[in-house]
Amino acid sequence: MAVMFRRMVIAGVGLIGGSLALAARKRGLVEEVIGYGRGEKNLRVALKKGMINSYFLRSHEIPFETDLLVLGTPVRSTVPLMEEFMGSLHPGCVVSDVGSVKAEIVRDMEKLLPDTLPFVGAHPIAGGEQWGAAPARADLFIGQRCILTPTRHTDRAALKKLKSFWRKVGAKVEIMDPQLHDRILGVVSHLPHVLVYALVNLLSRTKVDRVDLKEYCGGGFKDFTRIASSRPELWRDICLLNREAVSGSLADYIKSLERMNRLIRKGQGALLEREFASANETRRQMT
Amino acid sequence: MAVMFRRMVIAGVGLIGGSLALAARKRGLVEEVIGYGRGEKNLRVALKKGMINSYFLRSHEIPFETDLLVLGTPVRSTVPLMEEFMGSLHPGCVVSDVGSVKAEIVRDMEKLLPDTLPFVGAHPIAGGEQWGAAPARADLFIGQRCILTPTRHTDRAALKKLKSFWRKVGAKVEIMDPQLHDRILGVVSHLPHVLVYALVNLLSRTKVDRVDLKEYCGGGFKDFTRIASSRPELWRDICLLNREAVSGSLADYIKSLERMNRLIRKGQGALLEREFASANETRRQMT
Numbered sequence: 001m002a003v004m005f006r007r008m009v010i011a012g013v014g015l016i017g018g019s020l021a022l023a024a025r026k027r028g029l030v031e032e033v034i035g036y037g038r039g040e041k042n043l044r045v046a047l048k049k050g051m052i053n054s055y056f057l058r059s060h061e062i063p064f065e066t067d068l069l070v071l072g073t074p075v076r077s078t079v080p081l082m083e084e085f086m087g088s089l090h091p092g093c094v095v096s097d098v099g100s101v102k103a104e105i106v107r108d109m110e111k112l113l114p115d116t117l118p119f120v121g122a123h124p125i126a127g128g129e130q131w132g133a134a135p136a137r138a139d140l141f142i143g144q145r146c147i148l149t150p151t152r153h154t155d156r157a158a159l160k161k162l163k164s165f166w167r168k169v170g171a172k173v174e175i176m177d178p179q180l181h182d183r184i185l186g187v188v189s190h191l192p193h194v195l196v197y198a199l200v201n202l203l204s205r206t207k208v209d210r211v212d213l214k215e216y217c218g219g220g221f222k223d224f225t226r227i228a229s230s231r232p233e234l235w236r237d238i239c240l241l242n243r244e245a246v247s248g249s250l251a252d253y254i255k256s257l258e259r260m261n262r263l264i265r266k267g268q269g270a271l272l273e274r275e276f277a278s279a280n281e282t283r284r285q286m287t
Numbered sequence: 288m289a290v291m292f293r294r295m296v297i298a299g300v301g302l303i304g305g306s307l308a309l310a311a312r313k314r315g316l317v318e319e320v321i322g323y324g325r326g327e328k329n330l331r332v333a334l335k336k337g338m339i340n341s342y343f344l345r346s347h348e349i350p351f352e353t354d355l356l357v358l359g360t361p362v363r364s365t366v367p368l369m370e371e372f373m374g375s376l377h378p379g380c381v382v383s384d385v386g387s388v389k390a391e392i393v394r395d396m397e398k399l400l401p402d403t404l405p406f407v408g409a410h411p412i413a414g415g416e417q418w419g420a421a422p423a424r425a426d427l428f429i430g431q432r433c434i435l436t437p438t439r440h441t442d443r444a445a446l447k448k449l450k451s452f453w454r455k456v457g458a459k460v461e462i463m464d465p466q467l468h469d470r471i472l473g474v475v476s477h478l479p480h481v482l483v484y485a486l487v488n489l490l491s492r493t494k495v496d497r498v499d500l501k502e503y504c505g506g507g508f509k510d511f512t513r514i515a516s517s518r519p520e521l522w523r524d525i526c527l528l529n530r531e532a533v534s535g536s537l538a539d540y541i542k543s544l545e546r547m548n549r550l551i552r553k554g555q556g557a558l559l560e561r562e563f564a565s566a567n568e569t570r571r572q573m574t
Binding site: 125126128129145180183184185187188189191192194195196197198199200201202203204206208209211213214216217218219220221222223224225226227228229230231232233235236237239240243246247249250251252253254256257258260261264265267269272273275276277278279280282283284285286 | 412413415416432467470471472474475476478479481482483484485486487488489490491493495496498500501503504505506507508509510511512513514515516517518519520522523524526527530533534536537538539540541543544545547548551552554556559560562563564565566567569570571572573
């Protein structure tokens with residue numbers, strides 16, 4: 001494939017950033033990938049595993065000739081870090097991110113950046129509870145959705161180029177309004193994390209005759225709570241940045257649990273079964 | 288190994304009953320296994336797969352010389368079915384079950400059965416969302432917990448024999464009070480099912496600009512909601528039979544979600560992170 005960018009900087013070489021670096025290099029989409037991060041140990045792993053050609057540790061050291069900057073840091077650092085990089089970038093450098101929350105980031109990036117640094121918000125729906133460069137892999141995005149969230153201010157040429165870039169690393173690209181993205185992900189991703197963190201805490205705090213409840217958790221419970229292994233500070237930031245959607249769907253969920261609890265307490269078997277059967281059918285459609 | 292029972296009847300040859308039949312035959316613990324159930328098709332599968340030697344379809348046809356009767360039917364059928372079998376059983380036949388709820392079943396079985404038909408409640412913690420004889424396998428119980436729930440009325444010889452029987456099919460046997468069993472399983476197993484059924488329903492009922500939210504569920508969500516594939520009518524019965532424990536832990540859970548939601552709405556990042564980090568640590572101890 002033809003080279004699309006000469007010099008890509010990945011700021012935050014984690015599972016997503018590292019996998020994007022590997023995939024782009026493998027497919028010859030970039031000439032050079034340069035890593036940035038605070039932890040040198042992680043950058044050395046990325047270097048050793050062939051994700052990056054080199055790295056820098058201070059934001060002002062970003063190479064001037066960078067033509068693609070991908071911000072792969074936790075969502076609350078995206079905008080502040082961009083402020084640090086801004087003054088050192090060549091006009092025309094395309095800026096993007098991979099954050100799980102879009103509306104606030106897109107709004108703030110558009111406020112911050114001049115027209116000469118076109119920004120396109122992106123969220124590849126891939127990854128999981130692992131983090132750091134070590135688990136990154138070139139095929140992470142194959143067949144996975146990558147949502148791009150342009151607005152009416154977005155540079156069309158940059159959008160087109162990023163669309164093509166993500167397609168070439170294997171993703172199914174979808175264009176979506178940033179607010180809509182946040183409302184959808186609030187329900188299907190952010191809310192479940194809150195629910196699981198709360199359940200695991202309930203489990204560890206509930207005392208039943210001094211029994212350690214963890215011992216009685218079967219494989220089902222472990223599958224169910226795997227996402228509680230995700231990094232706490234990342235999910236704190238995601239919940240706070242997407243506060244309105246997460247909080248709204250959490251309130252809806254609490255209401256539906258209250259209804260379930262009334263059915264259980266009153267022994268309303270037929271209605272309870274109807275609820276369970278409806279979920280069962282929906283879940284069947286998901287496999 | 289030595290034969291422990293000459294004729295074992297499994298009433299309800301599902302994943303658990305079928306696997307117990309396979310394991311007991313494989314290890315030579317029983318001379319003959321006879322299946323009972325309402326669905327002849329399922330019994331034919333069990334016969335073909337070597338789980339049972341024969342089957343019967345009407346409860347009064349239970350062989351008189353049965354010396355172990357294991358009730359593997361849904362929890363609400365256990366006691367009514369026992370009433371049907373009772374008159375046809377030979378004195379000395381050991382009766383047991385494999386139900387996920389114990390207190391009410393143990394109490395009713397002890398009321399129902401004469402001293403000549405000793406009952407020992409059992410709950411092997413194995414299986415999952417599959418059902419029917421087809422997925423049964425001889426190694427299902429290896430290394431898994433099987434909780435026996437005797438009371439002060441339980442026949443000690445029958446208890447000893449069942450303990451040994453479950454050990455020989457590979458289970459780690461544990462003795463527990465039936466009420467304590469129900470309180471523990473209410474939190475670690477029954478509650479999560481309710482939560483997941485409710486979440487999947489929220490997902491299918493939430494309308495975000497006419498988008499089908501199912502399309503946006505990643506692998507994490509699918510792991511998380513796998514238990515919603517479990518049979519609705521089974522879980523309805525489990526929730527109703529263990530009403531007090533399920534309802535109590537659901538109420539506690541709702542309270543903790545309300546607290547989480549306050550933290551999110553007020554943007555209390557430090558407290559929110561503390562909650563998430565605590566769950567993260569507990570989950571880490573479970574892998």
